[in-house]
Amino acid sequence: MQRFAVLVILFSNTLGNVSLSFRTKDQHNKTSNESESSACDNCYKLSCDQWMKETTKPDYEPHWNHFMSASYQINEKIRNILEDDDQNGVIKEAQIFYRSCIDFQEQETFNFRDLKVMLALYYNKWMNNEQHIDWVEVAMGITKTFNINPILKFYINIDYKNTKQYIPYIEPGNLIFPSDLLLNTQIYQKEINAYIRWISRTLRYLFTSIPISPIKIVEFEVTLAQLMSNKVTVERNTTKHFSDRFNYNFQKSMNNILLSNIARLEDHDLVVIKHSTYLNDVLFLLNTMDRRFIANYLIWYIAKDFSRDITKYMKTLNFLIDQAVLGVEKDIPRDIKCANKVLDNFEYVVVSKYLGRYFDKNVLSDVQEMANDIHENFHMLLLNNSWLSEETKRLSLDKIKNIHFIIGFPKWISNNSAVEQYYIDIRNLSDNHLLNILTMKRFKAVKNVRLFGHYVDEALLPSNVFAVNAFYSILQNLVFIPLGLLQKPFYSAQWPKMYNYGALGSLIGHEISHSLDTTGRSKFKCQFYDNKIKQPLVTGENIADNIGLDISYQGYIESYFSKLDEVFWGNQDRKTFFMHYSQMWCEFSNNRDLFNDEHTDVEKRVNQAVTNNKYFNKIYHCKKSIKPLCKLW
Template identity: 25%
Template sequence: MSSLKCSGCELILAVSLLSSVLSSPLPPAQSVDTEVDKDLSNFILSYDLNSNASRNAIRTKQSELMQSFMNTSVDPCENFYDYACGNWEKYNPIPKDKWKYSTTQLLQSNLQLKLKELLSEPIDDENKLDNDHPRSAMDKAKLYYKNCLNQEAKITEVKAEPLLKFINELGGWPVLDKNYWQRHKKFDWEELAANTTFVGNGILIGFDVVKNPTISTEYTIFLKQTTLGMVNRDNYLKEENSKNLEAYRLFVEKVLRLLNVDEERAHNVSTEIVNFEVLLANATLPLEATKTEHYYQLNVTQLSKAFGYIDWKKYITNVQGADVKMNQTVLIQLGVKYFENLYHLLRKTRNDTLANYMIWRCVLYVLINLGNDFRAPLNEFAKTVTGQVEPTPLWKICVNQVNTGMGMATSGMFIRKYFDETSKNETIKIINSLKETFDENLLELDWLDADTKSYASKKANAMRVAAGYPDYIRSEESLNILYKDINITEGTHFENCLSVTKHNWRKSRDRLFKPYDKNQWQMPPTIVNALYDFVANRILVLASILQPPIYHQYYPQSLNYGAMGMFMGHEIIHGFDDIGRQFDLEGNPLDWWTPKAMSHFDEKKKCFLNQYDDLSKQDQSFKSIATLSENLADNGGIRLAYKAYSKWKQSNGHLVKDEAFSNMKLNEDQLFFLSFAQTFCAATRPEALIESKSYEAHSPEKYRILGALMNFDKFSEAFECPIGSRLNPSEKCRLW
């Protein structure tokens, strides 16, 4: 998974859909048919890792919850997703303000409520503050939240004033300013692009600072293709998405009308903006191109020769706010073809159109921080694209903004009150057992030669683990230093958002001149996620994922290995998937594969591509080439988790009797697979499923379950699936 950019006021558009876990915190499930059903539906919200509930009470409730989601009339050998999750939507209907509701989002809902509680706690008295006693980071987060909640009253008074000030600071917007071109005799799009890089990592030119792949102790500049207003390039290019494109144009037009642009001009300019963005989308490469496009490393001199139509030294210097030398290294992926396409596009684009588009992208980024007048067209647009019936309540938007922009402060508050340290230690134990299992699995692989096996083993053993949270967030002083440059002021939410956004962008940008920090946390612990960082060969397990239903210290290990163990196994396999395999044990690019091993790898990979292609034909909801890395990780992860669990049983024979639930007719192995499957229970609106397929790196939840289990003989043994049944095909795919 890629790292998260902590832009505190990024546009929280449902259409973005970049990660259902990260960008869309959800409320408790709606009430259903009976009081018993309601109790089961909301059970996950009712207890914490440090709950005082007894072991028996936790296990009984969990077994009831798991049974409630199942549809036991379905043959598990034909459709294990429906067997495990057939009643999920009955107990967890998609809330009206969301486009999707899944197990991990239910977990995120629990976290969201906790953060709301923490951020609502009292703030220190203003009278106690002075130059020697500035506001603490945690109080800044609370004030940020408070101002966000109060923004409606404040912004209703000033309406578009903060936005207009923001636009003027960028040099103005031609559509609003009849005298714009008298003041801008020569339009410098490169300068505007450099000055607005904090907006989603760049407009027209994607810019980031990442680890240098050839010098592991340094950072380097990463140039890439632009992001798009609707994220998904297919929204611009495919006829089936024409409704979304028109909804987007109408969205732009309504915002212009709110800024007092006359109706005809608003229509014409919105059409120009969207028509340009269609051409820009066509200049970009699709997600699946990342599977075949190589990284190129140049210095600024070479970059200037290759793409001389852009003044790269000036652009990079403006972005960095400091002089950049000509021998500064630069990394490019996808950008080579994209920058050629961009050059030809800009040659035939009027400056008026280009300036209007670039400022629109900045406006789009900050629009969520204005009042209801401006959020209304955004919500209408989201409804068209995702099927979301109602807008997200303001308190959830505010919690998300604070957690995204000041995540280490909110995490510091969370771990003090809610985090159980035993879960951190148990996670590390489980991951270490999975790494040992990976080593053992290597011995079974007849397609891999001895030299490649040996290096794979070394890389797995060198894989570092960071679980829970970074130690420094327990220190208020460390958090205060981290956020000392953020200025949070009473009653100025829009300005507070810009302060947070620019702080986090500067923090990311300024890494260029510092040594690479191999222990950095790409995400705050209050994001429900785990990830593998291939440039550091490290697994990061965030505190908030170590909650029910993923993990609980009182669960049978069959559940903990089936859910959390599989997630961790999944991350280990990312170190050896089609992308991770290209990096060595230090995280540097290295071709450590023999030609014979590489040939076998490609052959094995084709098996998965063909298999998931067949699965995708059932509803055309994903592309197997785009989801390949995640599919490989799912398949390898479930194998690692099951084998590690089997080893645990062998070493803890006296505890096996407690591995099943007395009120369920499933043995411990069957519970392992049920726990795995129920972490992927989900309901998604049809519009959102279509929207996500062109950029989503994961297969839909249903196919993550079916694809992983149809290739695993231990599942077929556990449920006695006959050969030839859907989930026990005679031909199976296996890589790791």
């Protein structure tokens, strides 16, 4: 069920009959001869029908798209690197980790015994303690030991009001099961029952003497989900202020547990609390609920996190819940999962090997130039805006001007000595997979805690460098385009630049536009979306889609690249720009949409973006709509 804890974006293996490339020029010419009204009515269907006919979805995925297939390609390359012999340095530790993960069943007797002993020690400590148990400290301890976040999440991040320093954050923890299902138990009774069975079988397999109530565990998690669903507020104040307000000594707990032997939090130090209402309610819950039920939940939370890495039986139980909830037919192959785990723990280690074997570094400057064109076009769009006040426009232009780009990866990662130093504490991993996992979990948790008290001197990446996605960090005013996107079908140095601007360029424009989400969302009240988009998060994503597509197209036609394309590729039909944009989003789905997401479904997402674009409407000769185009900036 690890898919529910964090979105797994890096896969790979034999894909069957999967088409990854976009249409050829001849195919585009054929498309151009088709009725132009088809594109105006449903651009997504026109551009994706052929892909869907030619593509086979792997049996172990609930849905399939170009982003996922590109991730599979990366995973395969990473496995090739990890399976090479005669490598030195930290890459050796990554290889040991990978092999212990592949061969985990060889150690399952010992790992099963050790996990049972570890969980029993925790449970007995909690249940046999006659004094009051500080469950906040318990949750902190679990975070620091296992790098997981039950009930509450404690971590160090950039201060959102002073982005040159790191401070502690406290927010709701991560749920195991999807919140939408937990909040609608009557609708998803089948899935909830499957969840209860998973808990029951796993914990009764681990324990015969400890009283476990799977139903109470689920009820507790439902309560947490309900508390999380209340209105979110973000507050920033001193440790002493929050300790007095919530009648809980956060300074003492953090110093005793989270920051122990690393740093010290003073009463005047700043803390950010995300969702203060949840914190207040959960502190009351922890003080009044029977400790057995809290202990049960925490034991399950830890056991679940190891459920794919201890024994074959526990791994099978984990797959069965994926099968019941997601509708997948097979489990993801073990080598794919293990390569993902390596990328979670050793991403910086494999970058240099990946660059040397699979990547042309000239791509970085090419993509940076494309990003600069799109960035400049957004600046000009804002400069010509007519509804912003002069002061707001000045501040917005200043923010846009100072957007920082990281293309591919931070420069320091290409320095082998710096990478070796980063992992200096990771030495002598063994064939004991459980011990290796514990080592890496502790390593990552401590790495985060050590940020406290330091000034921000390097960008804090919002995602893995191999992620197949693009990101905007509001705290750093940073657009991050990972290595995972610098490949087909999003980018190719061999393509006409128009193709790259249509695919990767629109994603870059999308992230750039997020820099002004708060300013723009309040103005985005166009009739075009009134009956389709209600949630503010979805509205923000649709703003970004519209602006990203617009400024990428304008950036292309105003760049010298458009002239170079004419020289080297002839007079290209600019419909291909929008076809590449649309085809990028082609997707299969088993229609089990069980997760809250800030994006509209892909067909609506594509069609809304293109039909709201004046260039698309002009090129395809679309009939003028009764509703005006929705123009934000």
